[in-house]
Amino acid sequence: xxxxxxxxxxxxxxxxxxxxxxxxxxxxxxxxxxxxxxxxxxxxxxxxxxxxxxxxxxxxxxxxxxxxxxxxxxxxxxxxxxxxxxxxxxxxxxxxxxxxxxxxxxxxxxxxxxxxxxxxxxxxxxxxxxxxxxxxxxxxxxxxxxxxxxxxxxxxxxxxxxxxxxxxxxxxxxxxxxxxxxxxxxxxxxxxxxxxxxxxxxxxxxxxxxxxxxxxxxxxxxxxxxxxxxxxxxxxxxxxxxxxxxxxxxxxxxxxxxxxxxxxxxxxxxxxxxxxxxxxxxxxxxxxxxxxxxxxxxxxxxxxxxxxxxxxxxxxxxxxxxxxxxxxxxxxxxxxxxxxxxxxxxxxxxxxxxxxxxxxxxxxxxxxxxxxxxxxxxxxxxxxxxxxxxxxxxxxxxxxxxxxxxxxxxxxxx
Ligand code: BGC
Numbered sequence: 001x002x003x004x005x006x007x008x009x010x011x012x013x014x015x016x017x018x019x020x021x022x023x024x025x026x027x028x029x030x031x032x033x034x035x036x037x038x039x040x041x042x043x044x045x046x047x048x049x050x051x052x053x054x055x056x057x058x059x060x061x062x063x064x065x066x067x068x069x070x071x072x073x074x075x076x077x078x079x080x081x082x083x084x085x086x087x088x089x090x091x092x093x094x095x096x097x098x099x100x101x102x103x104x105x106x107x108x109x110x111x112x113x114x115x116x117x118x119x120x121x122x123x124x125x126x127x128x129x130x131x132x133x134x135x136x137x138x139x140x141x142x143x144x145x146x147x148x149x150x151x152x153x154x155x156x157x158x159x160x161x162x163x164x165x166x167x168x169x170x171x172x173x174x175x176x177x178x179x180x181x182x183x184x185x186x187x188x189x190x191x192x193x194x195x196x197x198x199x200x201x202x203x204x205x206x207x208x209x210x211x212x213x214x215x216x217x218x219x220x221x222x223x224x225x226x227x228x229x230x231x232x233x234x235x236x237x238x239x240x241x242x243x244x245x246x247x248x249x250x251x252x253x254x255x256x257x258x259x260x261x262x263x264x265x266x267x268x269x270x271x272x273x274x275x276x277x278x279x280x281x282x283x284x285x286x287x288x289x290x291x292x293x294x295x296x297x298x299x300x301x302x303x304x305x306x307x308x309x310x311x312x313x314x315x316x317x318x319x320x321x322x323x324x325x326x327x328x329x330x331x332x333x334x335x336x337x338x339x340x341x342x343x344x345x346x347x348x349x350x351x352x353x354x355x356x357x358x359x360x361x362x363x364x365x366x367x368x369x370x371x372x373x374x375x376x377x378x379x380x381x382x383x384x385x386x387x388x389x390x391x392x393x394x395x396x397x398x399x400x401x402x403x404x405x406x407x408x409x410x411x412x413x414x
Contacts, residue, residue, distance in 0.1 A: 139337065
């Protein structure tokens with residue numbers, strides 16, 4: 001049979017994978033921050049698929065929700081000329097690393113497997129530097145979720161608040177019934193996560209995009225942004241005094257254990273609920289029905305000197321997008337598959353809603369990148385803006401009018 005382009009292409013990948021599978025005991029070091037119960041279960045799926053291809057998973061886990069600690073450690077390793085094979089890096093940071101000239105191309109696999117047609121464009125664009133794939137996406141997390149313990153609401157005799165106008169009344173009743181209204185961990189990225197959902201709820205997707213993605217100075221200094229800070233300030237009364245420094249999964253545990261009623265957190269929190277086999281309900285964060293803040297986890301590959309490691313990177317990239325892996329990983333992680341051609345039958349109602357809302361929000365222009373999870377603006381800018389939000393939240397006397405000015409100034413940091 002005369003080889004066609006298609007058979008030749010299949011052979012390129014087939015031979016590649018076969019070669020990878022035969023490699024003996026090549027270490028593939030993977031940096032990540034997936035250390036909570038649900039996250040670790042998901043990471044173990046990644047390890048399993050890599051080992052099933054004949055490689056050795058070298059775990060480089062750096063604890064710390066949101067990944068700030070992991071990014072600090074990563075910089076040290078790259079600067080010292082010893083980068084891991086793969087690292088969990090997201091959003092515009094992929095471009096920043098690409099510009100350093102240290103990333104490996106995944107185009108060999110991406111072209112054969114037709115990633116361009118397999119992935120949503122909004123995701124594919126983020127994975128490329130200078131037109132080449134340098135990262136493989138793992139999942140899509142939705143950040144604008146509110147996690148609810150239904151039995152706490154029942155005991156408090158109150159409905160789940162769906163708007164910020166309804167929130168204070170509901171919180172009051174929950175407090176009166178002896179529960180903490182809002183489970184929260186006092187770490188800057190958690191404050192910023194809550195804040196971005198408030199901005200989306202108060203101003204809608206267009207305002208969110210203008211202010212937190214395009215960094216428009218007028219939008220940042222607007223009355224709408226002031227209102228978002230007012231709401232953030234009002235939440236100080238709804239959290240417990242032990243929130244400072246609490247990890248996000250400990251806050252989720254408060255909802256699981258029936259100590260708290262709600263948590264505003266991305267759907268990695270669902271990994272904790274399912275791991276604990278506890279009851280939960282999910283609602284879009286108040287006022288954000290129909291809008292979707294996306295957060296795509298991705299593995300970036302660093303150039304390596306050893307050919308077998310380079311081969312292993314391609315094998316890992318291919319495996320990550322395989323239907324089987326997409327299912328088991330995302331069931332554990334709480335996210336949805338990044339491939340839009342997979343059936344969602346085995347996923348829970350929250351994931352099914354997330355998948356439907358992702359498509360609908362994209363069509364309606366209400367799909368926006370999460371700023372708190374490094375999808376929207378350069379890391380230095382997001383960091384400066386996060387500092388403003390967290391300082392405001394932790395200073396009971398701070399004024400919203402001052403905060404918007406400081407936020408607008410921080411948005412100029414590069
Ligand atoms: C990551 C998630 C992770 C969460 C908490 C987010 O930025 O995208 O994968 O579970 O942080 O650590």
